[in-house]
Amino acid sequence: MAAPKADIDIDRSAGDFSYPEAHTFDAGTGLTAATVDYISKVKDEPEWIREFRQKALEVFNKKAMPTHWATKDLDNIIFNNIRYYLSRGQKPSRSWDDVPEDMKRTFERLGIPEQERKFLAGVEAQFDSEAAYSNIKKAVGDQGVIFVGSTEGLKEHPEIFRKWFGKVIPTGDNKFSALNSAVFSGGSFIYVPPGVKVKHPLQAYFRINSENFGQFERTLIIADEGAEVMYMEGCTAPKFETATLHSAVVELVALKGAKIQYVTVQNWSNNVFNLVTKRGLAMEDAEVKWIDCNIGSRLTMKYPGVVMKGPRARGEVISIALAGNGQHQDTGAKMIHAADDTTSNVISKSISVGTGRATYRGQVLVPKHLKNCKNNTECDALLINPTSRTDTYPAITVRGAKNAMQHEASVSKVSAEQIFYMMQRGLTEGQAMSLTVNGFVNDLVRQFPMEYSVELKRLIDLEMEGSVG
Amino acid sequence: MSEQTDTLLTADYADTAEARDATRIADEPTDVGLPRGLLNPPDAPSGQGLPDWFLTSRAQAWQSFEALEMPARTEQAWRFASLGKIKLQAYHAPLPVAGEVADRLIERSVGNTTVAGKMVFANDALLDRRLFSPELAAQGVIWKPLEAAVVEHADLFRKHFMVQEAVLGSQKFAALHRAHVRTGTFLYVPKNVEIALPLEVFHWLSGEAGSSFPHTLIIAEAGSKVTLVDYFESDRSEETGFACAVNDLIIGPGAKLTYVCAQNWGEKVVSFQINSTTVERDAAAMSLHLNLGASYARLESLSRLVGAGGRSDMLAATVTQGDQEFDQRTLQDHVQPHTTSDLLYKNSLSDTAKTVFAGLIRVQPEAQHTDAYQKVRNLMLSDDAEANSMPGLEILADEVRCTHGATSGHVDDEELFYLLSRGISHKAAQELIVHGFLNEVLERLPDAHATPKLGALLAEKFARMKRQQSPAA
Numbered sequence: 001m002a003a004p005k006a007d008i009d010i011d012r013s014a015g016d017f018s019y020p021e022a023h024t025f026d027a028g029t030g031l032t033a034a035t036v037d038y039i040s041k042v043k044d045e046p047e048w049i050r051e052f053r054q055k056a057l058e059v060f061n062k063k064a065m066p067t068h069w070a071t072k073d074l075d076n077i078i079f080n081n082i083r084y085y086l087s088r089g090q091k092p093s094r095s096w097d098d099v100p101e102d103m104k105r106t107f108e109r110l111g112i113p114e115q116e117r118k119f120l121a122g123v124e125a126q127f128d129s130e131a132a133y134s135n136i137k138k139a140v141g142d143q144g145v146i147f148v149g150s151t152e153g154l155k156e157h158p159e160i161f162r163k164w165f166g167k168v169i170p171t172g173d174n175k176f177s178a179l180n181s182a183v184f185s186g187g188s189f190i191y192v193p194p195g196v197k198v199k200h201p202l203q204a205y206f207r208i209n210s211e212n213f214g215q216f217e218r219t220l221i222i223a224d225e226g227a228e229v230m231y232m233e234g235c236t237a238p239k240f241e242t243a244t245l246h247s248a249v250v251e252l253v254a255l256k257g258a259k260i261q262y263v264t265v266q267n268w269s270n271n272v273f274n275l276v277t278k279r280g281l282a283m284e285d286a287e288v289k290w291i292d293c294n295i296g297s298r299l300t301m302k303y304p305g306v307v308m309k310g311p312r313a314r315g316e317v318i319s320i321a322l323a324g325n326g327q328h329q330d331t332g333a334k335m336i337h338a339a340d341d342t343t344s345n346v347i348s349k350s351i352s353v354g355t356g357r358a359t360y361r362g363q364v365l366v367p368k369h370l371k372n373c374k375n376n377t378e379c380d381a382l383l384i385n386p387t388s389r390t391d392t393y394p395a396i397t398v399r400g401a402k403n404a405m406q407h408e409a410s411v412s413k414v415s416a417e418q419i420f421y422m423m424q425r426g427l428t429e430g431q432a433m434s435l436t437v438n439g440f441v442n443d444l445v446r447q448f449p450m451e452y453s454v455e456l457k458r459l460i461d462l463e464m465e466g467s468v469g
Numbered sequence: 470m471s472e473q474t475d476t477l478l479t480a481d482y483a484d485t486a487e488a489r490d491a492t493r494i495a496d497e498p499t500d501v502g503l504p505r506g507l508l509n510p511p512d513a514p515s516g517q518g519l520p521d522w523f524l525t526s527r528a529q530a531w532q533s534f535e536a537l538e539m540p541a542r543t544e545q546a547w548r549f550a551s552l553g554k555i556k557l558q559a560y561h562a563p564l565p566v567a568g569e570v571a572d573r574l575i576e577r578s579v580g581n582t583t584v585a586g587k588m589v590f591a592n593d594a595l596l597d598r599r600l601f602s603p604e605l606a607a608q609g610v611i612w613k614p615l616e617a618a619v620v621e622h623a624d625l626f627r628k629h630f631m632v633q634e635a636v637l638g639s640q641k642f643a644a645l646h647r648a649h650v651r652t653g654t655f656l657y658v659p660k661n662v663e664i665a666l667p668l669e670v671f672h673w674l675s676g677e678a679g680s681s682f683p684h685t686l687i688i689a690e691a692g693s694k695v696t697l698v699d700y701f702e703s704d705r706s707e708e709t710g711f712a713c714a715v716n717d718l719i720i721g722p723g724a725k726l727t728y729v730c731a732q733n734w735g736e737k738v739v740s741f742q743i744n745s746t747t748v749e750r751d752a753a754a755m756s757l758h759l760n761l762g763a764s765y766a767r768l769e770s771l772s773r774l775v776g777a778g779g780r781s782d783m784l785a786a787t788v789t790q791g792d793q794e795f796d797q798r799t800l801q802d803h804v805q806p807h808t809t810s811d812l813l814y815k816n817s818l819s820d821t822a823k824t825v826f827a828g829l830i831r832v833q834p835e836a837q838h839t840d841a842y843q844k845v846r847n848l849m850l851s852d853d854a855e856a857n858s859m860p861g862l863e864i865l866a867d868e869v870r871c872t873h874g875a876t877s878g879h880v881d882d883e884e885l886f887y888l889l890s891r892g893i894s895h896k897a898a899q900e901l902i903v904h905g906f907l908n909e910v911l912e913r914l915p916d917a918h919a920t921p922k923l924g925a926l927l928a929e930k931f932a933r934m935k936r937q938q939s940p941a942a
Contacts, residue, residue: 069545108862248490369852385869386837392862398877399856401849411864411871 002171015236016269019102021210021217023128027085028438031213033057036182039085043151043185056171056181063175071328073299077273082214082245084183085129092124092131092149099125103132111235112205119449121145121200125208126217129185136202144193145229147202150218153189160191165220168251168281168307177277180216180249187217187248192227192258201230201263201449206246208272209235214245221251223258223286232263232449236296239269243298246272252288256310259287263351265452270327276302279334282342291447293320293456294329305334307402308342315344318447321458323356323388332361332394337373337403346377349441352388362394364405379409382440384433419420434461487635504561507589507680507711511649518620522627530647530664537641546638549825550796552767555739560680560711562649563593567702570675571596574704578671581698581922585666586612591673591704593651593681605664611657612668615684618655625657629688629719633745636800637769642741643769646682646713653684658693658724667729667919674712674734675704685716689724689752692796696727696754698918703735703762710734711732712763713741713839720752727755727916731926734762736793742768748808750776759923760787760795761930767796774801774836783812786910788903788927789822789854790934799828801843803836812843815910817903818854819934827859834865843873848906850899896938900931 027038036057040050094098096113107125116123122136124147146157149412153161157468171181188204204235208215223229237244246268254260260280267275274297279287290304306315317333335344336436350358360379381390392409422432438445438460445453505512510531513524531868537712539555540547556650566574575597578589583607589597595614601605611622619626635643654670672683689695701712712734720726726746734740740763748754772781787795830841847856858875880902888898907927914920 068543175557353480368855381862381864383864384867386834386867388867389864392860392873393791394858394860394875396858396875396877397549397855398847399854400850400852401854401879402852403877403879404851405876407858407860407873407875409862409873411862411869413867 016239017109017236018209019106021086022102022139022433023086023088023210025085025087027083029083029153030080031057031082031084031183035084039183039185042085047150049154051183053165054064056178059172060175060178060182063172063178066176069381070301071330072364073297073328073332077243077245081101081212081242083210083212084214084216085185085444086210086213087128087130087185089130092134092455094135096133099132103127104290106207106209107133107205110205110207115203119200120203121198122202124149124188124204125207127422128209128215129212132184139142140198145196145198146189146191146279148189150187150189150220152182153220157189157191160222161189161220162254164222164251165433167441168253168279169249170278173277176247177249180218180247180277182328183214184216184218184249186222187219188213188231189219190229191232192223192229192433194224195226197228198230201232203232203234206233206235208246211240212242212244214247217248219248219250220253221262222253223260225255226257228259230261230263230449231289232452234265234267235267237272238265242271245271246274248276250276250278254286254288255327256281256283257285258283258421261289261291263291263448263452264293265456266294266296266300266434270296270298270324272297274300274302278302279305279307280315282306282310284306285312286310287316289316289318290333291318292331293448294331295322297327299328299330301330303332303334303363305336306344307336307338309338309345311339312341313339314342317346318444319346319348319350320351320441320444321358323350323352323358325354328357328359330359330361334363335365335375337366337370337375340370341372343374346373347444348379349382349444350438351382351384351391352390353384357389357391359391359393364394364396364407366398366400366403366405368399370400373403375405377407380440381409381411383411383413472484504564507557507560507562509531513805514616514651519616520619520623523619527648530644534641534644534648536645536764539641540638541890542637546798548827548859549824551666551698551794554794555829558710559709560678563651563680563682565594566591566675569573570704574673574675580669580671580700581667581918583666583918584669585664586668587656587670588614589611589671589673590652590683591675593683594680597654598758601745602666604829606909608662610657610662610664613655614650615655615686618686622655622657625688626655629717630686631715631717633717633747633771633773635769636771637800639741639743639767639769642713643715643743644686646715646743649682650684650715651682654686654697656687656695656697658689658695659788660690661692663694664696667698667916669698669700671700671702672714673702673704673831674708674710676707676737679708680711683712685714687717687726687728688719689721689726691721692723693721694725696729696919697731698731698919698922701732701740702729702735703738704864708735708737710738712738715743716745718744718746718754718854720746720748720754722750723752723877725753727914727919729757729759729919729923731759731923732762732766733783733926736764738763740766742766744768744770746772746781748774748776748779748781751778752776753780755782756784757910759926760785761926763793765796768798770797770799772801772810773804773842774810775804777805777807779805780809781811782913783810784913785814785909787814787816787824788907788930789817789824790819790937792821794823794825796825797827801830801841802827803830803832803839803841805872806835806837806839808836809840810842813913814845815848815907816846816856817848817850817906818820818856819850821853823855823857825857826875827861828873829863830871831863832866832869832871835867837866839866839871840846841869841871845875847877848880848903849877850903896935
């Protein structure tokens with residue numbers, strides 16, 4: 001029998017709403033040295049940050065678009081049509097009662113305060129350029145955990161954050177990390193003191209409300225020796241007619257024996273260019289784990305990386321990508337082994353639906369004279385429709401005779417027999433498809449925190465349900 | 470030259486000195502001054518009656534060569550490649566070899582014991598050609614040097630000669646080849662003719678800083694079957710040189726072609742090989758590359774599956790030593806539905822050697838029911854060796870089964886222990902393991918008549934490696 005051809009579109013209705021703009025601070029449209037100065041001035045930053053930004057702007061202007069390997073769709077970003085800073089004030093509220101009504105309603109509709117009450121150790125909610133709300137539970141704060149915005153972190157705790165800021169991902173890493181370094185605003189700076197294990201996850205929620213806006217949050221998480229922390233981020237935006245740009249830089253530093261888990265569920269509306277640089281540094285015996293789920297956006301380019309700098313460090317990337325009609329999920333992982341006995345693991349699963357395109361791009365590097373480095377990479381792609389597309393472009397460099405690397409990838413489609421079998425037993429085609437897709441990603445979804453995995457399953461169900469007439 | 474070769478396609482052509490002389494390039498080098506550098510426009514070929522289109526295409530190719538930029542490492546197709554090893558200005562255009570050198574090279578052109586035919590070239594001049602089975606000529610098999618085929622089989626030649634553009638990065642070098650090419654092999658196997666024994670071709674490079682542009686054009690008509698082996702050899706292993714080989718392999722409906730290439734240039738030679746295979750309906754292509762020689766060897770292999778039921782097996786076994794670099798780029802291009810491809814490339818890396826493998830499986834939107842497989846394995850024998858693997862997939866259809874794998878590992882300690890405990894020396898044990906590793910590739914070759922020589926070349930390489938590892942005290 002012919003395979004069912006489901007016509008699936010992703011449900012983004014939950015995030016597709018916006019409130020009228022009421023910004024006090026607006027850097028205007030386009031990007032010049034004056035824009036950067038404006039942002040720095042509004043944020044009342046010390047001179048060194050302003051210089052850092054200006055230098056980054058120069059790097060950004062000098063760097064070419066990476067279209068020699070990346071999609072030409074990047075050329076559709078018109079940097080001069082974007083607004084780089086919009087806010088109503090720079091100080092986030094500590095209580096939801098003080099958050100402006102429209103912002104509060106936004107986050108309530110997205111369920112953030114409710115989740116905070118239920119299971120989170122701390123929450124930051126960013127609305128366009130600045131956080132509207134930021135708070136951690138008292139018990140967590142009392143342990144010495146610092147959870148603040150980027151500017152606040154650099155201004156109030158320079159002795160902790162300045163040392164690592166821009167060190168894991170240097171300004172010149174790529175064109176978009178340079179852009180972020182020039183105009184960054186918002187994001188979370190987190191410090192977990194030695195030995196402190198933060199029991200509940202910390203969460204950040206990123207919301208774009210305004211049209212033609214660019215969001216450039218900057219996150220730096222430092223887990224001191226033996227510390228453990230889990231950080232989760234979610235994001236949504238309303239669907240506008242014009243393209244929106246989200247370009248974050250996320251740096252993680254796991255000192256000796258520390259563990260950082262970073263969970264992302266990205267559900268931007270499909271007019272958002274989501275170009276994010278994420279990298280973690282794992283020292284001796286430390287572990288950095290990225291759990292990355294990309295459902296939304298028009299184009300996502302994101303390759304979370306781990307630099308294993310100390311012996312026995314571990315890096316892991318778990319990645320799920322769902323590319324619906326018109327979407328391109330260009331995701332992957334980067335594993336740099338820079339010490340003996342380091343291990344890394346990459347598991348990537350992608351689903352391409354309709355005209356969606358899922359791309360895995362990866363890099364594994366083992367330099368000379370190291371021993372017992374191990375990498376395992378598995379990429380599986382599932383194709384739903386004849387117009388769906390998937391690509392895999394890994395690059396693995398190994399030097400020396402004492403390491404072991406393996407990479408495997410497979411591409412398959414939903415088997416017609418499976419669907420037929422389930423339909424015979426009374427399931428609709430949509431239900432059968434939904435079960436199959438959920439089964440395909442199930443082992444990865446289980447790695448997400450409970451609340452997220454339930455949400456993910458619901459999202460997939462929703463889509464598949466509506467997929468067949 | 471072409472009028473001489475006319476008379477040569479006779480089955481009973483004997484192994485006589487006169488016969489060899491008859492095929493030898495008549496014109497000895499006339500210009501005793503400095504040989505022409507590779508970066509100067511090539512001389513017009515001396516062959517008579519060459520068609521205008523061919524001469525024009527050479528001239529145009531030279532213009533494209535000059536117009537095209539030298540590749541840069543920032544290009545995806547040249548990622549990880551050591552482009553600094555390619556210095557075109559260091560070489561001169563092919564020069565004919567002297568008579569005694571030709572004799573020596575013909576003598577040394579020993580392949581497998583039972584073969585159907587043989588050609589020997591040195592510095593792009595035909596030295597020797599035979600076809601051993603009389604019935605093949607009677608059946609219409611054409612076994613000629615390129616310069617004869619372009620005149621005598623003009624339409625056939627023009628239809629297939631370098632029609633497929635180089636798509637894996639070497640457009641500039643393909644243009645250079647086209648501008649310089651003088652000779653090579655033209656093999657035409659008519660419908661339903663099966664040639665049981667392999668045909669063998671030797672290309673020799675002789676003289677310091679010389680160059681060669683070997684070409685192989687094979688047309689296997691519907692239902693035919695044939696095996697051809699190209700050997701690339703250097704007269705003296707210490708000589709530098711530049712080689713840029715191109716082949717066009719056209720496999721008609723239901724035909725079977727096995728193409729083997731043993732690249733055994735001297736280890737100071739810079740080598741390019743640009744391969745393009747077209748697999749039609751129900752046809753089967755098998756290619757095996759044994760890569761042993763050159764300082765920098767770039768192999769670009771394209772297999773286009775343009776008819777339902779087509780199958781392409783792409784194999785390579787590479788043994789490195791010293792600071793050799795093998796840069797291999799492949800494309801399994803599934804154009805039509807119901808096609809199969811299977812690639813297995815194995816590299817054994819010693820010393821400070823480096824390999825690059827970039828392979829792509831591309832499934833075009835129409836190519837439903839594709840079954841494609843790709844595997845690269847690196848065996849790391851030294852702490853200073855470097856293996857780069859870039860196995861890629863681009864899937865634009867949904868009814869497919871595509872898998873790829875890339876592994877880099879070292880000699881298994883248990884295997885080694887097993888051998889050592891039986892009194893085998895460490896070096897011998899390692900060699901055995903490498904042999905076993907590469908044999909998996911060689912064993913896939915269906916043609917038993919073509920394998921013994923490959924084994925011998927491999928053994929020679931191991932012997933060379935041993936000599937270099939333990940210089941006489």
